[in-house]
Amino acid sequence: MDSDDDFISNMSSEEDMLPDDSDNDMSNYEDYGFDDEPDAYSDSQKETGHGKKVAYDFSFKVYQPSDIQKQQDDLINEVNMILDISKEEAAILLRYFRWNKERLIEDYMDRPGQVLDAAGLSQSAAGPPKIQVIPGFVCDICCEDEPGLESFALKCGHRYCVDCYRHYLSQKIREEGEAARIQCPSEGCTLIIDARSLDLLVPQDLTDRYHELLHRTYVEDKETLKWCPAPDCQNAVECAVKKKDLDRVVPTVSCLCGHRFCFGCILNDHQPAPCELVKKWLKKCADDSETANWISANTKECPKCNSTIEKNGGCNHMTCRKCKHEFCWMCMGLWSEHGTSWYNCNRYEEKSGMEARDAQARSRVSLERYLHYYNRYANHEQSARLDKDIFHKTEKKMVQLQKESGMSWIEVQYLNSASQALQTCRQTLMWTYAFAFYLARNNLTEIFEDNQKDLEMAVEALSEMFERPITELADPKLKVEIMDKTTYCNKRRVILLEDTAQNLAEGKWTFNVEFSGSAANGGPSTRR
């Protein structure tokens, strides 16, 4: 990184996602004391408004297509000036050196001939190639020889008719998605087609695609850059977190398009679980789906009258339509036992859960343990999806609500915030269960479970309020309650993530699987 100050001042951060920065008060947490560490963590730590460092935060920056273009142009111009070669050639050299300008200049100064050859550039001083009509020319690809046939050759002199050249280029670009390494069509010739020659030969739509592909290679060639995986998003994210850091940090970034993803593995936000455990977990879920497919999470039987009940909202408070029995979707236990003060649905407690849960799994403790976590994981995954549906429906209701209550569009936005909070928090909750599955008990797991419980309780409460009928939503008192609960959910999520990330960074967790960041594996240097 050239300048930390510059880098940090420009960056977006996780906090931008929170509705109100003042809620994000981390000042009761200690300074984690990374200052004396000269590795990636020290410069990726972020100052919050309170001057405290947030362990799970780190710097990243989102680039839009124009930024990405500018970075390339700047590098190309620089090399063009320093080495006194054309811009097209500078671009080809830079791509060959994967945009490592310093190495390119050094190598070129040492042995220019070899570098040009290897990168697929000609050493001839001939002028820029152009389309020509040459008497007696026979195209070696199509074997046409009609008089007046237009032809083209790169500096290597391998000449083909313009039609063949076009056909060749369009196939490479359109069908093979190739751009940076398109060679002369001649067998054995390694000369690379430059952008200027391409512009001469093919129509605009193809050159656009070509530049788009070049764009891709620029991002793909750099370890610190990754494309936002959201469909149709053209942005790239820069982050300094390296592969080797992934056992200590979950580098979650958020794109300008709103998509949040893990820079380490490109999957959707999976905090607090580290990439390695996420990979293990997803593999396990895929492997075990056969044995465990009875958990098809969408329908369950009422524990009282056995009629089939389909879950149709994000809330876990179920009421059987037939017998009016009220129960919890997750543990199948009585809802009345899930009072606000006593809530045991997040923890695996064999005694209380056993009776209500399905008998099929009882004989297999390890499967049951897995299913316990899997059910909760799958439940939140599904609820997050349903909450999204509900939001789309609510959006219509928001319009109605405006008409009936006289509230403005701005004034009904609190529902939007609540919906977003529900999804974000469920996403986090979902991964807390995968994380917990691999967690071996130590003195920290209880705090983790308490945090998980607090967040889960808040989310279920918010989810329930969120699903109330439109007439109730018009009540200003409920509006305040929803807004408060939304804020509270976001706050609990931050606290949970903060706590988990801090322990991860310090290597304090122990896991029941092999994990490179585990405290059991000798522990990290940061422990003091």
Place this chain on the structure above:
Amino acid sequence: MASQKRIAKELTECTSSPPTGVTVFLPKDSDLHRWHAILDGPENTVYQGGKFGLVISLPTDYPFKAPTITFATRIYHPNITNDSLGNICLGLLKPENWKPSTRLLSVLEAVRALLVEPLPDDPLEARIADEYRSDRKEFEKTARNYVQRYAKGPPKFDSSENSSTAHEGDDKKGGSGSGTGGS
């Protein structure tokens, strides 16, 4: 279609001055995009004395897309599938390597070169490649056996005929005493 002229020219080249040990012809009722060739097993190789049928298919986009070549005759070789498909792995024909100026003459030469010198590091048949590296004697024995069994006499190009002859070679080790089984 521009490619017709090129294909016609190449066919003339290949039939009038073919590469060593290869005979190229257009099968009955075929269009210009499907050729047959007979490849003589190169001398001083385990394939010597064999006659191998090759099917050459030229895609509509030829020469911008690479041709495909398959062995119609069973052959025991690390880079050719040991089945009735006879698929062949040739670097030259991979999309990222193919150049529209490449001629079928050089493709056929490359196929022949592969019989002279197999490339066990880029195999289609991993087991045969292993054997080629670690037990050359056994490899040669089986390969010769295959020649005796499949590659004698004029090659058959009909795929149904080919698969019926392929049947008896289904034991992967091939040629390890045909009568010892359950009879």
